[in-house]
Amino acid sequence: MDKKKVCMVGDFSVGKTSLTQKFVNNVFSEQYLTTIGVKIDTAIVDETKLIVWDVAGRDSLSPINLSYLVGASGIALVADGTRPETVDDLHSIWDTVEKRIGKVPTVVALNKRDLPEWSVTPEQIQSLKERGWIVFETSAKEGVEVEGLFTQLCRLIQ
Amino acid sequence: MSQLDELRRIIVGGNADQLADLKNRIESLEHRTNDVAEVLSPAIDKELASGGDRLVESFKEPVSRSLKQAIRTEPAEYAEILYPVMAPSIRRAISQAISSLLLTINRSIDSATSVSAWKLRMQSWRTGVPYAELALRQSLVYRVEHVYLIHRDTGLLIKEISSSDTQTLDSDAIGAMFSAIQSFVQDSFTAGNDSRLTDLKVGEYNVWVAHGAQTMLACVITGDAPEALKQDLYDTLDQIRTDYSIEIARFQGDSSSFDGADLAMSNLLQVRLKDIDEKQAARKSKVPLWPFLILAAVLLFVGYHWFERKTLLDTANHLLDNQPGIATTHLFWEDDKIVVQGLRDPDAKIPFATLESYGISESQIDLRTIPFRSLEVGMELQRFTEELELPSGVYLSEREGSIYLYGEAPFLWLQHNNNRIRQLAADRRLNISQLSPSYESVSDLLEQSFSKEDLARLKMSSLVVDEQSVLVVGGQLDIQSLTILQVMFANSDWVRLNVQPRPLKSES
Structure with missing residues (x-):
């Protein structure tokens, strides 16, 4: 079986871990996120085993540990649809990521679609699509589009 | 003959035929093949005589590929060819494994009654780890439990072998985690330095990691492994790197082309049991348990x-x-x-x-x-009960160390036992202060001897005399009846008479 490394990247508290939890086989506890800054899980999609690196979120105090992204076959950029600034941040995050690992297949998850505070503008979505990314409006809570996100990412990297 | 041919004949003279022959040889495939065949063998001999390194390097890849292809297409034939070579080794390996197993069983049986064995049983019961596993661990100097071949950049697990099936976590996730820890340590503590994490120690487990340019080999060890194992680790990594250089360079996540790598890795699954001498030395100070068990059993019995x-x-x-x-x-x-x-x-x-x-x-x-x-109260009670044959309404009981005979007793019973009761009371063995004759018994007695008119003239009352309850019969009776009454209750301690003679009627 083919194995591929994929990384979940985004700002702090956008729901990366929740999205991952919804889809993968939990192997390690979430404590790893706060200790070494990454949690690794696995999932099988279309005969491919995804090794999902859930990288701790970026905030003002700690940048993303780019070392964890090296060797990734695909990236899932995750933003919080109720915090528009996290959607805008995806551009700068991607620039940083690209500098380190180059262009790799990427999908975008605008998470928390189930919340009434949803405030992503069509312009924001358009700007993401213009980069060639497929955008998913996900809800980790209700499981909406989560499988689609990982399946699409898997197809892109196969 | 043309002028050109004439000119060629003048220049090259008699060599023209040789040139034609040479041209013919060069252009003819058959000639060229014959020529190469003629020099190939001496050329190989010559190269081998000077070490043969270049020849080995040149032939390594094509020979390897040819062999792989040949074995894939005709595995049965190769198995037959290799059988005489492999069979003795396999037999030897199986024999060694069985010997090792027997040795382990012997050790386990030998130690079945030892204190440490009981400790292990307790530990097994407490932790849920099978006894055999604990016993084996105790007999181990070290054991390599798992070996992981990991692609450095992606952290993807290429191959994994284990000495037991105790691991329950996803190997791919573990392989990736090794890579993550590697990155974490490198970024956190050795910034800008190429130093790498080579040793990890967690409880009884050691993790040794050998790093190559594109791969790393990690082995999880229980116990204290010798430093020589590190060398084996690097040797194995080198061998894999040499054997699979192309596959490693092209690795994108498909590890199927590394099928033979686990054979090289299996050399690392080393186990070393404690020497018998070492165990015996350790036991020198130990006294066998069974005499104590027998002694304990005897003492217990x-x-x-x-x-x-x-x-x-x-x-x-x-x-x-x-x-x-x-x-x-x-x-x-x-x-x-x-x-x-x-x-x-x-x-x-x-x-x-x-x-x-x-x-x-x-x-x-x-x-x-x-x-x-x-003269114990209980004994006295028993004795009095048997002796006095208490009628209904009369009781014997013990109060504050004294025996009380109490109740309303039939007059005749009192009369019959009077001496005995009085004697016991005088000896202070019996308290009869609450014993009295019953009205009914005296009344019945009177009814049997007197007429209704006489009875109507009599009255009964109780009186305490010298701390003793008695009945007093009072009234008036004529002389004759009075005499009968006095005879009836003569010398009775229980009934006193206060009856006056009734004046006779005038005989007018």
């Missing part, structure tokens, strides 16, 4: 037997000593009988039924007592 007999003796002593009329001084076992020494009132009863309920039969009791008269 003797102790239990002693305790059981002591308990029976104490029980018998307690029951007998508390029995009225029995005063034990010494009880002891003689053969299978309890000998009782002390004093015993002949009227005292032995509580055989109670003793029986505690497992002491009547035949087990051997009374060697001296008879005596017991």
Whole structure:
């Protein structure tokens, strides 16, 4: 079986871990996120085993540990649809990521679609699509589009 | 002949034929093949004579590929060819494995009764780890539990082998986690430095990691492995790197082309058991457990037997000593009988039924007592009850160390037992202050002897005389009847008469 490394990247508290939890086989506890800054899980999609690196979120105090992204076959950029600034941040995050690992297949998850505070503008979505990314409006809570996100990412990297 | 040919003949002279021949040889495939075949063997010999390194390097890849292809297409044929070579090795390996297993079983049986074995059983029960696994761990100097071949950049697991199936986590996730920890340590502590994490120690587990340019080999070890294992680790990594250089360079996540790598890795699954001498040396200070077990069993048996007999003796002593009329001084076992020494009132009863309920039969009791008269309250009560044959309405009971005979007694019974009762009362063995004759018994007696007219003239009342209740019969009777009455109650302590003679009627 083919194995591929994929990384979940985004700002702090956008729901990366929740999205991952919804889809993968939990192997390690979430404590790893706060200790070494990454949690690794696995999932099988279309005969491919995804090794999902859930990288701790970026905030003002700690940048993303780019070392964890090296060797990734695909990236899932995750933003919080109720915090528009996290959607805008995806551009700068991607620039940083690209500098380190180059262009790799990427999908975008605008998470928390189930919340009434949803405030992503069509312009924001358009700007993401213009980069060639497929955008998913996900809800980790209700499981909406989560499988689609990982399946699409898997197809892109196969 | 053309002018050109003429010119060529003048220049090259007699060599023209040789040139034509050479041209023919060069252009002819058959000639060229013959020429190469002629020089190939001496050329190889010559190269081998000078070391043959270049030749090996050139042939390594094509020979390897050819062999792989050939084996894939005709595995049965190759298996047959290799059988004579492989079979002895396989037999030897199986034989060694069986010997090792027998040795382990022998050790386990040998240590089945030792203190450490019991400790292990307790540990096994407490932790849920099988006893055999714990026993093996104790016999181990070290054991390589798992070996992981990991692609450095992606952290993807290429191959994994284990010495046991104890691991329950996803190997791919573990492989990736090794890579993550590697990155974490490198970024956190050795920024800008190429140093790499080579050792990890967690509890009884050691993780040793050998790093190559594109791969790393991590092995998880229990116990204290020798430093030589590190060299083996690097040698194995080098071998894999050499054998699979192309596959490693092209690795994108498909590890199927590394199928033979686990063979090289399996050399690392080393186990070293403690030497018997080493174990024996460790045991020198140990005393075998079985004599203690036997001694403990004997002591336990003797102790239990002693305790059981002591308990029976104490029980018998307690029951007998508390029995009225029995005063034990010494009880002891003689053969299978309890000998009782002390004093015993002949009227005292032995509580055989109670003793029986505690497992002491009547035949087990051997009374060697001296008879005596017991004045214990209980004994007195028993004795008075039997002697006085109490009628209804009369009771005997013990209060504050004294025996009370009380109630309303039939007059005739009182009269019959009067002497005995009075004597006991005088000896202060009986308190009769609350004993009195019953109205009914005296009344019945009077009814039997007197007419209704006489009875109508009599009255009964009670009176306490010298702390004794008595009945007083008062009234008037004619002389004749009075005389009968006085005879009836003459000398009675229980009925007093206060009857006056009735004046006779005038005979007018």
